[in-house]
Every structure is written in C-alpha cells, then in structure tokens.
Amino acid sequence: MTLPDLSLALSRLRAAAPLVHNITNQVVANVTANALLAIGASPAMVLAEEEVGEFAPKAAALVVNLGTLTAPQRASMHVATAAAAAAGVPWILDPVAAGAMAFRLETARSLLGRRPSVVRGNASEILALAGEAAGGKGVDSAHRPEAAREAARFLARQSGAVVAVTGATDYVTDGAAMLAIANGHPMLTRVTGTGCTATALIGAFLGAGLDGMAAATAGLAVLGVVAEEAARKATAPGSFQVALLDGLYTLVDADLARQARVSAA
Ligand SMILES: Nc1ncnc2c1ncn2[C@@H]1O[C@H](COP(=O)(O)OP(=O)(O)OP(=O)(O)O)[C@@H](O)[C@H]1O
Ligand SMILES: Cc1ncsc1CCO
Numbered sequence: 001m002t003l004p005d006l007s008l009a010l011s012r013l014r015a016a017a018p019l020v021h022n023i024t025n026q027v028v029a030n031v032t033a034n035a036l037l038a039i040g041a042s043p044a045m046v047l048a049e050e051e052v053g054e055f056a057p058k059a060a061a062l063v064v065n066l067g068t069l070t071a072p073q074r075a076s077m078h079v080a081t082a083a084a085a086a087a088g089v090p091w092i093l094d095p096v097a098a099g100a101m102a103f104r105l106e107t108a109r110s111l112l113g114r115r116p117s118v119v120r121g122n123a124s125e126i127l128a129l130a131g132e133a134a135g136g137k138g139v140d141s142a143h144r145p146e147a148a149r150e151a152a153r154f155l156a157r158q159s160g161a162v163v164a165v166t167g168a169t170d171y172v173t174d175g176a177a178m179l180a181i182a183n184g185h186p187m188l189t190r191v192t193g194t195g196c197t198a199t200a201l202i203g204a205f206l207g208a209g210l211d212g213m214a215a216a217t218a219g220l221a222v223l224g225v226v227a228e229e230a231a232r233k234a235t236a237p238g239s240f241q242v243a244l245l246d247g248l249y250t251l252v253d254a255d256l257a258r259q260a261r262v263s264a265a
C-alpha cells in the first residue's frame with residue numbers, strides 16, 4: 001500500500017480540536033488528558049454507566065482502556081461502545097494486560113465485537129487477544145513486537161479493526177498491509193502510561209477524521225518522534241515525562257513528516 005500521508009495530520013488534528021471521550025485507567029487518566037490537550041485535542045474522562053451513553057455520541061472519538069478494569073467500568077464500556085457504534089463515532093481499544101488476567105481477556109474479546117476502528121496493544125496483549133500466547137509481565141510486555149506481527153494481522157482480519165502492536169518498532173496492519181514505525185526511545189518504557197498515551201493520540205487522530213491506518217501511524221509516529229527529542233533534552237524519567245508533554249505541544253507537521261521512519265514491513 002502507499003504510506004499514509006502524515007504531512008498535514010497535525011494541522012488537521014489541531015484544526016478539528018476533537019472532543020475525545022476516555023474511559024481509561026486510574027494510573028494514566030491525568031497523563032493522557034494532558035497529552036491530548038498538548039497535542040491539540042479536548043479530552044473528557046466520563047466513566048459512569050449512567051452518563052456514557054449520552055456522552056459518547058457527542059464525542060469525535062472514544063478511547064476504551066482496560067488498565068484498571070472493574071465490573072462497573074466494564075458495564076460502562078459496553079454501553080459507551082454500543083452508543084459510539086450506533087452514532088458512527090470511531091473508537092479505539094487498549095487491551096491492557098489482556099494476557100495476564102482472564103477477566104480482561106474476556107472483556108477485550110467481547111468489546112472487539114463492537115467493531116473498534118483500532119486496537120493498540122503491546123506484543124503480549126496482541127498475542128493473547130489472537131489466542132496465541134497467554135502472559136505478559138502484568139501491564140508490561142514479555143514479548144518482542146516482531147513475535148506478534150502475524151498475530152496482529154490475524155486479529156485485524158478476524159475483527160475488522162486496524163491492529164497496532166507497539167515496542168521498539170511498532171507495527172500497524174489492517175489484515176493485509178503492514179507498516180513499521182521505527183521511532184521512539186527506550187526511556188518510554190521507564191515512564192508509566194506511554195502505551196496508553198499512544199492509544200489516546202491515535203484516538204485523537206481518529207477524531208480528526210483520519211482512517212484507522214493513518215490514525216494509528218500518525219499517533220505512533222508522533223509519540224516516537226517526540227520521544228527522540230525528549231530523550232535528547234532529558235536523561236531521566238521525571239524530566240523526560242515533562243519533555244514529552246512539551247514536545248507534543250511544539251511538534252509541527254514538517255518535523256513529523258521529516259523525522260517519522262515509516263515503511264512497509
Ligand atoms: N525499546 C523501545 N525503544 C523505542 N521505543 C519503544 C521501546 N519500547 C516501547 N517503545 C515505545 O513506547 C511506547 C509505548 O509502547 P509499549 O509497547 O511499551 O506500550 P505498553 O506496554 O502498552 O505501555 P503502558 O501499558 O505502560 O502504557 C510506544 O510508542 C512504543 O513505540
Ligand atoms: C501501571 C498500571 N497498572 C494498571 S494500568 C497501568 C498503567 C500502564 O498501563
């Protein structure tokens with residue numbers, strides 16, 4: 001396939017300033033809200049089962065993240081994704097630790113039936129969803145992304161979603177084409193919620209009207225490019241986290257297009 005054109009992706013996002021509905025975990029709620037504001041989106045964390053069906057149709061995109069899943073949250077996720085699907089609002093699933101616990105795996109599988117536009121996970125999560133390997137070190141991956149490439153392709157074919165598997169190199173597939181994004185920095189693994197941030201950024205690009213392949217590629221390229229610059233400025237996790245947030249705010253289209261290392265894989 002031709003590579004997604006990232007040259008105007010950021011301008012489109014900033015012009016749209018999409019309202020992004022997040023049902024996410026309690027570790028990263030603040031981090032991802034700040035990342036979405038920095039990139040130019042409007043985040044709202046709306047969780048109650050009584051509210052999500054009203055709110056999801058008003059949003060430009062919905063982000064569903066299983067990181068600190070509880071039974072009430074699961075009920076909210078089913079209401080929100082049904083409402084989003086009915087209203088044509090694109091949504092993205094982050095199946096945090098799906099390989100490590102049965103409740104999450106079962107929840108992720110049932111949500112997959114609600115037709116997410118994108119699923120973004122680490123290698124262990126994607127392998128688990130594809131039924132190929134249980135495990136994961138809690139929320140961290142116990143596998144390399146290369147080990148989950150074909151599982152991602154299988155899962156994309158089976159679910160109809162674009163599947164993104166992250167790690168040192170990220171892979172994005174619609175079940176046929178496969179793209180690699182070779183940006184990023186190991187410091188991303190020393191700050192919590194960078195995968196969740198990747199998912200939220202992809203959600204923002206979906207909300208700006210990009211299709212699943214383009215949104216996933218843009219979101220992952222943005223985070224990777226910004227992380228490289230942040231790692232040049234900061235050499236430890238605390239200052240790196242701040243530099244990452246600043247970089248999301250200062251990044252412009254031309255730098256993204258020049259620094260993104262996206263290729264067919
Ligand atoms: N070794 C690495 N080198 C460069 N970039 C990396 C490396 N490992 C992960 N990344 C990047 O870090 C980000 C998060 O990916 P990761 O696969 O660690 O997510 P995750 O395990 O779901 O994270 P979390 O659950 O903590 O949010 C992605 O943008 C990915 O490209
Ligand atoms: C540390 C942690 N535990 C549950 S969710 C989360 C954030 C990274 O996924």
Ligand SMILES: [Mg+2]
Pocket residue numbers: 096097121122139195196
């Ligand atoms: Mg994760």
